[in-house]
Amino acid sequence: MKYxxxxxxxxxxNCARTRCGFCVIECPTYREYxxxxxxxxxxxxxxxxxxxxLIEPTEEVAELFFQCAVCGYCEIRCAVPLVSIFEAARAxxxxxxxxxxxxxKFAESIVKNHNPYFxxxxxxxxxxxxxxxxxxEAELGFFVGCTSAYREQEMAKKTxxxxxxxxxxxxxxxxxxxxxxPLLRTGQVELVKDLARYNLQILKERGVKRxxxxxxxxxxxxxxxxxxxxxxxxxxxxxxxxxxxxxxINEGHIIFREEPASxxxxxxxxxxxxxxxxxDYAVPRTILKNIPGIEFVEMEWNQENAHCCGAxxxxxxxxxxxxxxxxxxxxxxxxxxxAKLLVTPCPFCKRNLRDAAASLDSNMEIVDITELVTRFMxx
Amino acid sequence: xxxxxxxxxxxxxxxxxAYFERVCLLHRDQDIYRQVLAELEENLPYxxxxxxxxxxxxxxxxxxxxxxxxxxxxxxxxxxxxxEEISTVVKIANKYSxxxxxxxxxxxxxxxxxxxxxxxxxxxxxxxxxxxxPEDMVVVAEGGATIENIRLECEKYGLLFADDPESKxxxxxxxxxxxxxxxxxGAKYGSPNKLVLGLEVVLPTGEILRTGSRVWKSSxxxxxLQLFVSAExxxxxxxxxxxxVFPLPKTYKSLLFGxxxxxxxxxxxxxxxxxxxxxxxxxxxxxxxxxxxxxxxxLSPDLWFLGIMLAGSERMVEFQTEILRKLVQxxxxxELPPEISKSWWITKTANYPPRENPHTRMWRSHxxxxxxxxxPLSKIEEMWNRYHQLAxxxxxxxxxxAIYQDGTVFAPQFSWIVNINDLDEGEYExxxxxxxxxxxxxxxxxxxxxAGLGVGARGMEHFKKEHTTVSxxxxxxxxxxxxxxxxxxxxxxxxxxxDDLAKEVVE
Numbered sequence: 001m002k003y004x005x006x007x008x009x010x011x012x013x014n015c016a017r018t019r020c021g022f023c024v025i026e027c028p029t030y031r032e033y034x035x036x037x038x039x040x041x042x043x044x045x046x047x048x049x050x051x052x053x054l055i056e057p058t059e060e061v062a063e064l065f066f067q068c069a070v071c072g073y074c075e076i077r078c079a080v081p082l083v084s085i086f087e088a089a090r091a092x093x094x095x096x097x098x099x100x101x102x103x104x105k106f107a108e109s110i111v112k113n114h115n116p117y118f119x120x121x122x123x124x125x126x127x128x129x130x131x132x133x134x135x136x137e138a139e140l141g142f143f144v145g146c147t148s149a150y151r152e153q154e155m156a157k158k159t160x161x162x163x164x165x166x167x168x169x170x171x172x173x174x175x176x177x178x179x180x181x182p183l184l185r186t187g188q189v190e191l192v193k194d195l196a197r198y199n200l201q202i203l204k205e206r207g208v209k210r211x212x213x214x215x216x217x218x219x220x221x222x223x224x225x226x227x228x229x230x231x232x233x234x235x236x237x238x239x240x241x242x243x244x245x246x247x248x249i250n251e252g253h254i255i256f257r258e259e260p261a262s263x264x265x266x267x268x269x270x271x272x273x274x275x276x277x278x279x280d281y282a283v284p285r286t287i288l289k290n291i292p293g294i295e296f297v298e299m300e301w302n303q304e305n306a307h308c309c310g311a312x313x314x315x316x317x318x319x320x321x322x323x324x325x326x327x328x329x330x331x332x333x334x335x336x337x338x339a340k341l342l343v344t345p346c347p348f349c350k351r352n353l354r355d356a357a358a359s360l361d362s363n364m365e366i367v368d369i370t371e372l373v374t375r376f377m378x379x
Numbered sequence: 380x381x382x383x384x385x386x387x388x389x390x391x392x393x394x395x396x397a398y399f400e401r402v403c404l405l406h407r408d409q410d411i412y413r414q415v416l417a418e419l420e421e422n423l424p425y426x427x428x429x430x431x432x433x434x435x436x437x438x439x440x441x442x443x444x445x446x447x448x449x450x451x452x453x454x455x456x457x458x459x460x461x462x463e464e465i466s467t468v469v470k471i472a473n474k475y476s477x478x479x480x481x482x483x484x485x486x487x488x489x490x491x492x493x494x495x496x497x498x499x500x501x502x503x504x505x506x507x508x509x510x511x512x513p514e515d516m517v518v519v520a521e522g523g524a525t526i527e528n529i530r531l532e533c534e535k536y537g538l539l540f541a542d543d544p545e546s547k548x549x550x551x552x553x554x555x556x557x558x559x560x561x562x563x564x565g566a567k568y569g570s571p572n573k574l575v576l577g578l579e580v581v582l583p584t585g586e587i588l589r590t591g592s593r594v595w596k597s598s599x600x601x602x603x604l605q606l607f608v609s610a611e612x613x614x615x616x617x618x619x620x621x622x623x624v625f626p627l628p629k630t631y632k633s634l635l636f637g638x639x640x641x642x643x644x645x646x647x648x649x650x651x652x653x654x655x656x657x658x659x660x661x662x663x664x665x666x667x668x669x670x671x672x673x674x675x676x677x678l679s680p681d682l683w684f685l686g687i688m689l690a691g692s693e694r695m696v697e698f699q700t701e702i703l704r705k706l707v708q709x710x711x712x713x714e715l716p717p718e719i720s721k722s723w724w725i726t727k728t729a730n731y732p733p734r735e736n737p738h739t740r741m742w743r744s745h746x747x748x749x750x751x752x753x754x755p756l757s758k759i760e761e762m763w764n765r766y767h768q769l770a771x772x773x774x775x776x777x778x779x780x781a782i783y784q785d786g787t788v789f790a791p792q793f794s795w796i797v798n799i800n801d802l803d804e805g806e807y808e809x810x811x812x813x814x815x816x817x818x819x820x821x822x823x824x825x826x827x828x829x830a831g832l833g834v835g836a837r838g839m840e841h842f843k844k845e846h847t848t849v850s851x852x853x854x855x856x857x858x859x860x861x862x863x864x865x866x867x868x869x870x871x872x873x874x875x876x877x878d879d880l881a882k883e884v885v886e
Contacts, residue, residue, distance in 0.1 A: 020548075021484055024485075036438050046436065054436075054450055
């Protein structure tokens with residue numbers, strides 16, 4: 001069956017019927033453009049008009065849907081699966097050749113280089129250092145992800161340092177390919193099945209039973225999208241690094257320096273990590289509260305109500321100015337807490353928030369949670 | 380590409396088509412709009428204007444049922460940031476006699492946002508500044524601020540913003556005052572008309588009017604600000620309001636009781652008051668509306684529900700609860716179990732994710748139509764019977780009646796809901812006829828055609844009838860409208876039948 005918004009006809013009508021508008025106010029694109037059109041409710045009106053053939057799909061219409069960061073904030077107060085609808089609509093626009101050029105380009109790169117960054121596949125593990133120890137036989141696999149492998153290599157290194165320090169045996173997949181998240185989020189679903197099959201194949205070959213990733217996008221894709229795409233369970237337990245860190249801290253494998261709290265830290269919840277997967281919001285907070293050297297403060301908008309960083313859903317690639325503006329708003333919110341450090345467990349959020357902070361000349365330092373943990377742990 | 384079915388949909392609904400066609404043709408002259416657009420572009424920053432097709436469509440509807448395969452679109456969307464910008468737009472519109480539709484949260488239930496005659500739609504939501512003055516016990520907010528944000532801002536000062544519509548997450552203050560709709564806390568604090576102290580309004584000529592002050596009580600001159608309350612934007616655009624705030628109660632307690640009939644409920648509420656209990660909220664649901672919950676509680680399906688919200692210190696609330704329970708018992712009422720009560724209250728205050736509520740899902744599979752006709756207390760039962768007869772006559776499934784309180788004595792505001800399959804053209808037309816007959820019935824019972832949602836584009840004829848039969852103030856209203864808005868630019872094609880406004884002399 002074709003993946004299309006027409007599959008969600010009933011839901012689209014239900015939204016257009018209800019028009020409660022609970023999705024409007026905190027929508028990142030609404031906050032940016034402040035127009036009815038740029039809300040879940042407005043987008044559903046447009047989809048209804050498309051279903052009824054009262055308007056034609058045009059580039060202008062398509063752009064409206066590609067601008068959505070699929071952060072899922074609108075879904076908190078909604079019975080309609082809005083994110084799925086908009087992702088499906090993107091698939092329709094892609095088939096009609098109305099996709100964003102940059103999305104098309106990174107898809108080409110994924111096919112050719114197995115990563116969206118136009119980098120050579122040979123260089124995927126170039127960040128590995130001699131002291132990093134992995135065990136090919138281990139049941140725990142580490143899925144590095146493209147952003148960590150090519151753009152935020154510090155994150156990959158820190159993850160390994162933690163695993164090594166905690167003496168957790170793990171294996172690297174070496175020849176992993178892009179998980180497909182950027183394609184799924186931008187309506188290029190057709191290409192992902194092959195990626196899923198390939199990645200699951202090498203995981204099987206390595207005998208991986210449990211797979212950890214430090215990327216929120218990879219986590220959602222491996223956990224939710226792979227089983228859905230292939231129509232069966234993958235047989236692999238997928239966890240995010242924050243879950244593993246939490247375990248290791250609880251079991252005493254990671255110990256932090258006892259010192260007076262000297263740094264104020266705030267935390268940004270990545271949309272793909274919690275809102276999309278229902279992962280417990282308490283997990284990262286337990287980690288932060290366990291570090292004696294920091295004082296953890298919440299932003300006003302946190303957990304389920306956390307505002308998006310602006311990078312997701314292909315927005316950073318396709319509409320970098322929009323992503324930056326949304327990111328700036330989040331930096332302002334972080335600054336309001338008085339924190340010096342903004343922690344997030346997603347390389348994509350980290351990148352965009354860092355770019356936003358730089359463009360604001362903000363002193364806010366953006367770090368990944370693995371970097372924070374390595375700064376304060378004894379072992 | 381199939382044919383567009385835009386504003387002509389009214390032609391299939393005999394009730395008002397004649398009015399609209401004439402007015403639509405008159406003012407949807409492309410040349411005029413080109414000139415208007417050029418002047419707007421000259422006078423406003425570029426990001427304030429949109430004529431994109433998708434933007435126009437997205438703004439072209441509200442919560443009122445829209446027939447299948449149909450859509451409206453305003454001609455120009457304006458997104459102003461200040462009162463002065465609105466004034467500029469209104470002046471230009473007035474110069475060219477082009478209609479204006481003020482837009483707030485977009486949840487209007489009376490077709491009050493339908494751009495039936497095209498025109499300039501002004502989205503007020505970019506004007507959302509909120510300032511709380513705890514010493515004066517007022518909040519001053521711009522027309523585009525949402526009720527929820529005003530409430531949250533007031534809470535920071537330990538104050539209660541007492542207006543609380545179910546649409547509070549999106550509903551804006553300006554729209555709220557313009558409709559004077561039902562409020563959850565209406566029983567103690569009243570609906571917006573009782574909370575508003577001052578207004579800033581852009582009049583249809585573009586002048587900026589400021590009326591009222593931060594003083595809670597004044598006897599100085601005409602209460603002009605009340606002229607703009609429930610005027611549905613026909614006399615101007617509310618850009619700022621001074622509103623009363625109250626001390627935030629220490630705790631709340633919600634209770635839910637079941638009674639055999641409405642008479643006992645009304646009597647009981649009066650008894651509560653005789654005891655000195657003035658609840659924050661009193662809400663009544665008829666058996667159909669409460670069926671879902673009485674079934675869940677294993678109770679008789681013909682129970683009327685009475686929801687009471689108390690507030691104050693824990694001691695005070697417990698004390699009142701004790702008395703309430705005794706009174707209810709002596710009136711043969713039943714108290715609903717806490718989990719049922721909680722789930723029912725959640726739907727009333729909307730302070731929750733609706734996805735967790737099965738009742739809301741039921742709504743979503745249908746469009747709801749709400750004729751909110753009001754009748755005198757003694758006629759509620761008769762109206763209730765007529766509501767059922769009419770729904771049966773037009774083959775519509777009734778969703779039931781909810782009664783909200785406005786003021787402490789039993790002063791009802793109504794919401795009589797029917798479910799509509801809005802994909803069925805026949806059913807849509809039956810719904811329109813049903814609604815018109817509900818209006819008619821309310822006038823026959825010497826009531827009002829709308830108790831909180833406004834006249835909009837749905838009930839103009841009966842609006843006129845109400846104000847010429849139940850009362851005789853129609854002529855004066857028309858004179859006021861013509862005095863303030865000589866070119867009939869504000870909300871053209873709504874509230875007042877356009878024919879009456881077109882006449883030179885008010886008869």
